[in-house]
Amino acid sequence: MARVKISEFRAKNLLSQVFGFEYTGVSVDLSKDISQLGLTEGNYVVKVDQAVKKRNQFGLVKLNRNASQVIDDLKDFAEQGYSHGLVEPFFEHDQKDEHFVAMQLTDAGVELQYSSQGGVNIEDNKETLQSCLFGFDSDISTNTTDLNPDVIRKLLDLFETNQMTYLEINPLVIQGDKITPLDAAVEIDSSAEFFAQGWSSADFRAPKKTLHPAEHAIEELASTTPASLVLKVLNPDGNLFLLLSGGGASVVILDEIASLADKDIIGNYGEYSGNPNEEDTYLYTKQVVRLMLDSKAEKKVLLIAGGVANFTDVAKTFKGVIRALDENIDELKNQGIKVVVRRGGPNQEQGLKLMKDFLDSKGVTSKVSGTELSIGATVKTAIEELNS
């Protein structure tokens, strides 16, 4: 995905270079042994360092902790399924020095939001928010906020050179010339990894506690191919599992399902596009088939569908799909899984014939169509099969 959140640890390291403070936070991988962090006695802040919204509300930020409490907190986070934590020295300050700063990339430039009354209650202080749009020329003479222009210049520069798309510091503690970000969230443009120097994909943080193993496997797979591969588990015990092609068509199909049936029947969302090779399609299908076989639902249908591809080779991709189905054919048959197929594009006749011959030869109940069946009618067929 284009916009990805990076760790607060990395974000603060970047900020420390700009504002010239020494950052002493410790990033903790919660999957490793955390009993030996080597912390000296003192006051600490412990946080979950992932793309989780409203951490405070969920008790994922703990203030004023001593060294042994820190370890307990981290263990607690790990037990809740989080993967990354952050430990920082507790920073004593006056609440009146807390400010709010946010920057966002828009198509007209970078939009700055600022409030001199930052902190946890920023939602209640919305009327104090000032905002100003800076064009891509980085001219800040148009600043209308009360934030120090020197701070703005430094932040804009940091924002641009690191290809950030969103930056929020709340609170930003300003004590005279001393600038200390206590809580920072940064989103970057992941396409820019080649151009940006300050971060790498190792700093990316997922919002979820832990990804489903199938989702994780597809993320790994997607990072090794120029094709697009997406998989999200919606209901592990769903009835209808989807093997879809195309970013647009896949959403259309989901819409159609939701308009004809309860959305909870949908086991997964996902799509493959950009002409993946046979191997990638095979590996992708394997994950969807596994998910489907693991679903406890009684009736199940696999919907293999997409629009009319421009350049994705239907025959080639279907060969990969067939391999994955073939590997699990006994289980698929034992569970009485039905298959509905609709696809068009390069070599569609060949691909559809391969699919139909395979399913028929294995005795799987199926409906295989080309573009003569519309997307709407295809979804209808799949749901009818489920209810029959």
Add this chain to the structure above:
Amino acid sequence: MNIDGLKGKQNLGAVVFGNHPGIIQSTLDFDYLSGKNQPSIRAIIGVQRKSLRYFWGKKEIVLPGYISLKEVPADVLEEIDLFAVAQSGRRAISACEEAIGLLPNVVGGMVFAEGVTERHALKLRELAKQKNIFILGPASVGFLISGVCKIGAIGGTLASQITKSRITKAGSTAVISTSGGVTNELINMIAGFGGSVSFAGAIGGERYPILKPVDLVSLALNDQQTKAIVFFGEVGGRDEYEIAELLKNSANTKPLICYIAGKVAESFEDAPQFGHAKAMAHDPSETASAKRQVLASVGAKVADSFSNFEQLIKETVAEGGQMDDNNTMNDQASDLENRKHAMFVNNVSSDKGGDVRILGKELIEFVGNKSLSQVALSMFLGHEPKSPEFSRFFDLSLRLLVDHGPQVSGAVNTMVTARAGRDLTAGLATGLLTIGPRFGGAINQAAQNWLQAVASGESPQDFVERFASKKEYIAGIGHKKYRVDSPDPRVTKLLAEFKTGDYTNFALEVEKITSNKKAQLILNVDGLIGALTLDMLAEEEGYSLEQIKALVDTEFCNAIFVYARTVGFIAHYLDQKRLDEALFRLPDDQITDLQ
């Protein structure tokens, strides 16, 4: 954005960055099936190879390849109206900047790659606006005007897809979509209902597309040919508000049939991020429902499901009238799909059932009143030379290089082989295989040196210094026997016969410096023939710098020596046989044992 200029032009020109066979061949097939008399793609950029094989109809052709647009001849650059970028996301911005900067008549382009940064896309949006051109993408499958142009994979990559989607015939429905797959789905749907598209554009599902949907809707409203507009949008972003605003204020009204996908997201508490980067509502105004509503409020026909969308499109196409039967077209397309690349392509000659042709002309007619050297020059160049002067130079060079005494290493080897009892081809081959950087094979290297120095504006002093500092010989300078005071008569003859140009003058300046250091460091016959060949190509033949470079890269200049000296080697072989000389053995005193 205006496409009337494109529609009015008979032979549109395009370049493609990156050798993407699907995109390139399907564009050529589109051109061919649309009845054009030449392919729109004039060059492939960003490739190492100088020519790439494709098909025009069933016939195999080659398209020129260049590393950068900067190498493309100026007259070709002027012919280019459109460009397609099929390279990686990382290179997209530099390719677009190159296209915008170097194509004087460019109207538009497309970027196929995903993974273009948001800032780069926004920068390109700004650049395109300044230059008044359109760029679709990133992550766009392209743009097409039925029967006029196709850039990108849009409409399909196989000939049968092109005919099936009827995009070679001008239609009256515009298709605009944020999804490449759905673009093609809609094109095919319209074709299935018997219509065809007036134009179709895939915006791409990125957050900040370079060309926005509203720009294409505006184009459709102004396009005479377009009677109805089909728009596919998705949850996320505010494009539909811009479209609504445009419709509200537009004097032109045309039916806008639309579907905004992603309503399903509203039924999830935490909606998944769909396949496209932009497909996520950041506030309630960006949901599919909100956007459907705003479009409905300005009179658009908003479908509440994809099936309904299909129905609305069907009604519109029916109103617009059916089109002719497409059967003949499909036959033509299936012909195109059964073609195979031959193992070889060549320009030199052909033999079709005994009809032998050289450079496209029947053999007897071709050799006609040409001398052997004129035949050779034409065949070496791959075309007949324009100027008699180049032919005269080539002929004299051949004659001067024909032999240079039996002592030279190639001739010695031929004689030794002849005396060992081997046959003619073995004797000739031994001599030929001796030709290399130190013997006869320096003409091409010399030409490379002169070419590079003159093209880069290097001074003769710097040139000499460059070689001296590396302790390297300069190819084409120096001779074992000849000196300033006893010049090579071949050099004297060539200089007396032919006018010198930039390259030879440069070589002579270099000679002044080197021969001052050492009397034997004169411009030798290799160096002079290399330089004069460049002058002939530039001044008599009208070759561009790039064309000269390409020819020199083929080792054309060495061919002059190899061809000429073949005569000498054969002569020495035959002579040794006539004399019936016995097996040669080096006399003992001619080898010193160092042990």
